[in-house]
Amino acid sequence: MGATDIFGVQSSVARYRVRLQVLDKIVGGVPSSESVIKGWLKTRMELGDRDLQELTQKTLAERFPDRQPTADELADALLESDAAPSINGFKRIPDTGELAYEGRCMKAAIKEWANSAYPGTDWDGKTAHDTEVGRPLPKGFRKGLMATISERAFVPEVYIGLGVKEPTGVEERIKHVMTPQGPRSSINRVEYVERPLIEFEVKVHDDFLTTEAWGRIWERGEDIGIGADRGRSDGKFELLAWERI
Template sequence: MGAVDIFGTKSNVAVYRVRLQVLDKIVGGVPSSESVIKGWLKSRMEVGDRDLQELTQKTLLERFPDRQPTADELADALLESDAAPSINGFKRIPETGELAYEGRCMKAALKEWANSAYPGTDWDGKTAADTTVGRPLPKGFRKGLMATISERAFVVETFIGLGVKEPTGVEERIKHVMTPQGPRSSINRVEFVQSPLLEFELKVHDDFLKPEAWGRIWERGEDIGIGSDRGRSDGKFELLAFDRQ
């Protein structure tokens, strides 16, 4: 039961099927659970990660002075340390466990690209007199495209699958931040998935944008990318399809 069933009406809604191919890697930005971090710690200890040696030795002396702990015990102890690492990653589709890019993040990305492509209040086709792309916008409509997309374009999927259940890997990256004490650097650990194919549906009320505007938006999106660490050029993609259903 929904609004259409209750009122017996239906607005002009276009549905587009979108397919895009990430060219290199997409980086996760969601803080990982303790189980993910624990697994990463154990794997790094097994290969003798030099960055963990000092913390490991300190933890062994403080927590296990009289015996050698198991890998699980040591990983648990490291997690409780103030210097415990953090890892940003991906959410999972509850039913399948597949890693996913969130639909809300794709919606935010569309708004970002639209604002980059059309930063003012006008865009290609906005003042057109014809109605071939749906109900025309009201005369004097002064909202910018980013705000208009926020109200009229919606990603159907809550989670957009990345096609894998485990990340391709975890990278350590230097992060530079400005603090009250001045510039500081820290190590940021991130999960990434290599070159996934994403497919999702986009609902557009009143189908108010012409192909010229969509083309400019997606062209800008291909250069800006999706996911975290876009400033490093991660998440760039090629649009494979934008088909009206």
């Protein structure tokens, strides 16, 4: 039951199927659960990670002075430490465990690309007639394209699957931040997935944008990318399909 069933009317809505290929890697930006961090800690300890040795030795001396703990016990103890690492990663689809990029993040990305492609209040087809797009915008419409897309274009999927249940890997990256004490550097750990093929829908009320406008938006999107760490050129992609359903 929805608005269409209650009121017996339906507005003009276009649906587009999108398929894109990430060219290198997409990086997660969501703080990971303890289980993910624990698994990473156990793996790094098995590999003899030098960055963890000092913390590990300190934890062993304080928590397990009389015996050798299991890997699980040691990882749990490390998690409780003030120096415990953090990892930014991906959400997982509840029923399947598949890693996912969120639909709300994809919509935010489309808005970002639209603002980059058309930063003012005009864009291709803004004053077009019904024969060119689904319906013209009202005369005197002064909003920019980013604000208009926010109200008229939607990504229905809550989660957009990345096709895998585990990340390709975890990278350590130097993060530079400005603090009241001056510039500081820290290590940022991020999950990434290499070259996922991503499919989702875009739902557009009144189908108000021309093909030229969408083309410019997606061209800008290919260069800006999706996911976290886009400033490092992660998340760039090639648009493979834009098909009206």
